[in-house]
Ligand SMILES: Nc1nc2c(ncn2[C@@H]2O[C@H](COP(=O)(O)OP(=O)(O)O)[C@@H](O)[C@H]2O)c(=O)[nH]1
């Protein structure tokens with residue numbers, strides 16, 4: 001580095017194709033000094049960190065992985081705009097560090113030649129050189145360096161010594177930018193670039209000069225130019241100039257779409273010293289090929305995938321449970337301790353029932369989230385995830401989803417929250433969004449207590465056809481019902497949101513690798529932390545509101561309930577009745593009674609109404625609320641007594657039973673479909689980076705639930721059930 | 722005579738004759754150029770996507786993408 005620039009803090013961008021080792025390098029350079037968040041307004045994750053080299057602290061940005069700078073997708077656009085210094089939410093990098101996969105240099109160098117055109121100082125790292133060597137792929141670093149005219153370094157991102165070399169290369173860099181168009185476009189293309197630059201980009205846009213060649217090339221190769229200028233005031237001018245450039249090329253016998261790419265690849269093939277781009281197709285079968293022959297096999301592939309999914313499911317479903325119980329116990333204990341130490345009063349209630357309970361409601365998700373991301377990190381790290389998507393894509397596209405939707409949807413059976421977080425492995429935005437939007441239809445474990453209560457109370461414990469348990473069949477039916485609704489919803493949504501430009505599937509299958517354990521654990525904790533930090537606040541806030549609604553206004557419990565008798569048994573019951581009385585007169589109780597006319601046609605009375613309000617905290621809260629309303633004692637507070645009370649409950653006016661099998665089914669249908677989970681909404685807000693999608697989700701799911709329950713209950717009554 | 726990559730049934734090596742259609746730009750960028758050799762390795766359970774090897778790496782293509790590629 002020249003003396004003036006020495007010790008100047010730099011902003012360094014890591015650029016490269018997906019899966020080339022950018023994040024591995026980023027972690028190795030920054031250690032734990034990193035921040036992760038979202039870019040504003042979009043769903044692309046932003047990772048920044050810092051590294052100290054020779055006493056100077058440089059900032060590092062881990063840009064989203066991209067195959068090219070022809071920005072069709074948001075993450076490509078962010079990478080491009082950041083590199084030309086036009087992205088308002090990111091600093092302009094002083095140095096680009098290109099991370100290339102040595103086992104796949106041709107395609108990786110394509111991006112490198114594009115970045116070189118941006119006149120940004122750069123270093124090229126040929127990563128995965130261990131794998132290249134293993135496979136007998138020869139990489140001629142000197143030739144590449146000579147041709148590109150920038151520092152080129154073969155590395156293994158996992159190797160400490162190599163990381164030191166990278167730090168040295170950053171410190172030694174003279175910050176000279178490479179010359180643009182060093183891949184030497186032929187005469188007709190060069191002329192077309194000049195034409196567009198001089199007649200359009202220069203006079204009519206405010207793009208920085210160094211972005212002109214890339215932008216001109218993008219316009220030349222683009223066959224849907226008009227999309228770019230829909231709202232541009234000089235739209236006609238642009239279209240005319242571009243058409244002129246394109247027809248000049250055609251006259252010279254070139255295909256405007258292909259000419260740039262072909263010229264770049266020709267240059268690349270000279271760098272990698274081969275004539276036709278084909279020399280690297282190894283003839284011998286690699287271990288990767290052998291594994292693939294099994295796991296992507298037409299029949300074995302799906303079987304293996306299902307086995308893996310079941311294992312994952314088992315983990316998030318039952319291995320997480322002891323941890324969840326511990327967390328539960330801890331927060332209950334903490335609540336009790338605080339309740340006893342502080343003087344009784346509003347502050348005490350707020351702390352114990354609002355804040356501590358709310359905090360517990362956030363932390364309780366961590367075991368499932370972390371188990372799921374433990375598995376996902378392994379599946380991604382080994383390269384299996386892409387194979388799973390390949391195997392499932394045929395099935396999933398038929399129902400409007402994506403091969404990568406399988407793992408998130410499957411996780412949704414345990415809990416929608418980790419499932420929605422897992423949807424980030426789906427690259428295409430519209431596919432990811434649809435997966436997120438239908439995922440809460442999967443019958444999550446929080447619905448089980450409600451289903452169990454209703455089924456045991458109102459579905460006869462008999463066998464159909466002599467051997468199929470009716471209760472079991474109802475359970476199974478509810479699962480299938482959720483899946484079918486998810487499929488239908490996905491199919492309908494597919495008609496509404498297509499990306500417009502339909503991003504291609506074209507998925508790379510990376511070669512198998514051993515996962516890096518530190519990365520697996522890091523990812524696990526990172527996802528857990530993101531949940532606590534970003535969804536946690538929302539969940540806390542809503543918990544406090546719900547606590548307030550269920551506890552206020554404080555009412556005087558009439559003497560008839562508090563002091564009726566003095567025997568221990570009776571006073572115990574009276575105690576319970578008091579809390580039932582309080583709940584009924586709270587705001588939540590009033591709302592429950594207020595909405596009764598609306599839910600009456602579904603077969604629900606005001607008690608269920610209160611439960612629908614309180615269970616917004618989490619679906620299983622319904623059971624606790626009914627326990628309170630029906631004054632089921634804590635000691636006998638198992639569902640058997642609640643079950644009896646539900647069965648025996650009579651309408652005081654008509655004397656008819658409040659619940660029937662039909663209204664129970666209607667309630668279960670409602671629970672299967674309604675969006676009654678604030679944690680899900682909070683995580684959707686985080687993952688889609690806007691309140692729009694959680695709002696739409698809440699409205700459409702709840703409306704659908706209402707309609708379906710209405711049809712079930714009214715239809716059932718009309719049929720005389 | 723050339724046929725579409727989506728229509729040929731046999732696995733093995735082919736040479737690309739042309740890349741056209743709506744997805745052409747991205748396919749070209751991924752290194753699938755006229756004259757490049759691709760090897761069809763297998764197809765997924767319901768026929769698509771297909772898995773190909775090109776320039777030493779593995780790529781999967783859905784039907785719409787394979788339809789943009791003509792082979793010799
Ligand atoms: N053998 C080997 N594996 C690597 C190397 N660099 C990264 N990996 C692995 O490649 C995979 C993808 O790396 P990652 O950093 O996530 O790539 P990114 O998508 O570019 O951020 C991970 O499993 C890494 O452990 C390397 O130099 N050699």
Ligand SMILES: [Mg+2]
Pocket residue numbers: 019022023024065
């Ligand atoms: Mg990464």
